Amino acid sequence: GSVKSMIGHCIPAAGAASLIKVALALYHRVLPPTLCEEVRTDLALGNGRLYLNTETRPWIQGGRMPRCAAVNAFGFGGINTHAILEEAPGQNTGPLSAFLGRRWKPGSELLVFVQPDRTALIQQVEDVRERLRNAPEGDLRRLAMALWRQRGQGEERLAVVAEDERTLEARLAAVVSKLADPARDRLQTRDGVYFNRRPVAGRLAMLFPGENSQYPDMLRDLAIEFPQVRHWFDFLDGLYDGERDLAPSQAIFPLPAGLSAEERIELQKQLRGMELGSESVFAADRALFALLTAFGVRADALLGHSTGENAALTASGVPRLDEAALGACIRRMNALYRNLEMSGVIPDGELLSVGALSLEQAQDILEADPRLHLTMDNCTNQFILFGPAEAIAAAHATLKQRGAFCTELALDRGYHTHLMSPMAEAFRALFASVEFAPAGTVLYSCVTAKPFPSEMEEMRDTAAAQYMCPVRFRESIENLYRDGVRVFVEAGPESHLTAFVRDILRNRPHVAVSCDDRRRGADHQLRHLLGQLFAQGIPVDLEPLYGGMPQPVTALAPYLPTAIPVIQSTGPVATQLRACLHASMPASHAHPLPQERIKACETTDDLAPPVIAKPLGRPGALAGHFDLMQEFLRQQERVMSVWLDRRRGR
Structure with missing residues (x-):
């Protein structure tokens, strides 16, 4: 650029x-x-x-x-x-690029307050409001950092997300008004206010989405701001290192200019494809897991949805794979899938997403046509079917008559049905060479809706079975809730699983929050996520938001004049300079001046005295020009030094 x-x-x-x-x-x-x-x-x-x-x-x-x-x-x-x-x-x-990332576009900041009682909390909020009125910050990030680093202890915890001082003042004023009621134990708004006097008590589970969560430019802002996120997209590009015509990042982060509409459509098609689709979501899932880990968020349980089970598996540490071995395993799995696809043993078909109707209400349709297969039971009001085109069309018509909302999906493979048995068997043979062992975090599987078994061979069986068994996500969430999980954090692009959890648990006490929000933006949503966890009393470390901030400068340099000296030549002098320096001649017609002309320029005495101090000959004119440039640079250096000193002091 x-x-x-x-x-x-x-x-x-x-x-x-x-x-x-x-x-x-x-x-x-x-x-x-x-x-x-x-x-x-x-x-x-x-x-x-x-x-x-x-x-x-x-x-x-x-x-x-x-x-x-x-x-x-x-x-x-x-x-x-x-x-x-x-x-x-x-x-x-x-x-750590956090200090750089927050400067490249307008963003939001997370401000946290914690006190032992309500009176002290309201007083702290009022103190911040007074500070904003008397000494405007200009940069909310410095105020946010001070509140975090100087935080106290207590059960009254408040988090506020704001884009600027005006927005912050409005939200703090509303907070003071609402928290004045001592009976209020909870306050949460869509625009970013989180307060909870009595947080839900329970364990925390991280959920990893699978395919159909990917989209162009997903997590781009976080990949700019946090190297932990960018690292996993580097990892994905390095898997094939020039072997493919298109690097994964070229489809995930398409060029902002230089692409036709047809080229953009083709990139989106590749991003939705079987290989890049699963790979890109895996990289995004692992990137957000790494970022949450950097912020001190620790999970008690992990659960993957569909191919997100691979991200949950590797994040848990159950398969003993370093990054090099993980990359080799992914390459081998893709090669196995391509061979099976070329051999024709994997049939194609259509996927139908069914909403506003429970699986129980459609069970008779499944039983009436053996060509239909349940692939995913996502929540109370959504499930997905697979089958040949004519069977899906018939089911679509019948379900629509019953009031269901149906959408045909882009994928055309029967993942999570017995039709994928050849792939599951090939992967099971591959897993035989990978060591599996229990890890510290409990890993659940949507194959069984229970924790992974502890015996190595059974672990391998469960890891491979996900490709030919329906995704029992609804049942898995119910079992996690039964086992004491109350906080569900979606570590992946989009927020589909968060919506599923809310639909499953409804009015039961719980918190479901995503790392990404496509409309809000992942960088903004991260602040909302951390604020919500902080208000719930869940341990978080906000230091990565502020790790690169420079220390303020106490003594400010005085302002310096910015005027730049200018050569103002008289008419005859300007004419003479143009003649000597070829300035009046097009480059294509330039040729050396006769020696007598140059000599005349150097010896003329009857011209008005020039403003510049140097002689008027060609060497003198050039010397004067460079003197001017040196003075210009000295002026710019002084001006920039003052500006930088003042910026550091703010």
Whole structure:
């Protein structure tokens, strides 16, 4: 991206500015944008590998090749320099980019309050309101950090998510009004206020979604802000390291410009495909599990839905696989599936999602046509059927007459039916070479709706059986609730499982919250999730939100004048300079001036004295130009130093 679009032309310092920008991009593994309102058509729809990046995007790079970037500097005075930079070797763990990520677009902040009693809590809120009135923060993030690091202890816990001071003041005013009632034990609003005097008591389960949760640009903001998230998309790109025509990240994070409508449709089709669909959701699930772990959220139980069971399995540590072995296992599983598909042993068909009707109300339809198969029992009001096109069409018509809402899904394979037995058997043979052992966190399976068995061979059987057995998600949630789980956190893209849990448990005491919200944005939803957990008294560590903030500067430098000296030549002098410096001649017609003309320029005495101090000959004019540029750079250095000092002090 062009640095000129961000800070203007730095004249002879343009190359230095570009070098700084590229070095920071490599360090934070972020692709900064070229800022522009509209991309030229011939640039936007080019067929080459180059494109104009107009949005801040995560820099995904898997495999053996490091990240590289080129710098082209075309500055004043004839600068024409090119450089290629490469990321530093051995950076296995990326820098904490939280302080950078919150600056690249307007965002929300999470502010937490905790006190031993209601009076003290209201007083703390009033103190913050007074602080905002008397000394506006300008940057809520610094206030949020102070509240977190200076928090006390107590049972009165409040969390507020706000985008700016005005919004925060309005929400705090409403909080004071509502919490003035001592009988109020709970307060929760859609816009981000969470208070719970008597949180639900119980264990916490993490839920991992499977296919049909993926979508373009999922978790993009979190991948920019947190290296734990970006790492798993790096991992996914590195699985095939150039073996595929399209890297997974090219479909997950499509280019902001340069793609036609047809090309975008094709990328979405690939993202919904069998291979990339399951792989992308797996990477997103593991990314959010890693992020939750970084924030100190610990699960007592894990449950995967459909292919999300693979994410739950590997997150639990039951299969003893490091990342290299995990990557090799995924590659082998995909190869086995492709071989089975080519052999024709996996039949195709159609999937039908049925809503607003319970499975019990449709049981007679399933029993009447043996070609229909139940693949998923998701919640009280939603299940999914699979079968050949004509059987699905007939069931669709009958179910619609009964008041059901039916949707045909894009996938055309009978996952979670006995039709997938060849794949389950192939995977079971593969798992024979993988060590399975119980882990510290209880792992549940939607195959049995119970915890995984503790014996190794039975573990392998259960892991493989998910491909040919219906997903018993509703029953699994009921059993988790029976076993004491009251808090359900969805660690994956979208929020389908959260909606399922709410439908299953209805009015029973529980908390169901997702890491992602497609309408709100994953970065905003993360703050809401952490705020809700904090208000529930669940241990969280908010330090990753503030790890990169610079320390304030106590002494501020005075403002300096920003006026830049300008050469103002008289008419005759300007004419003479143009003649000497070829400024008035097109480049295509430029040719050396006669020596007598140059000599005349150097020796003329009857012209008005110039404003510049240097002689008027060609060397003098150039020297004057460079003196001016040096003074300009000194002025800019002083101005930027003052600006940076003031920013650090705020």
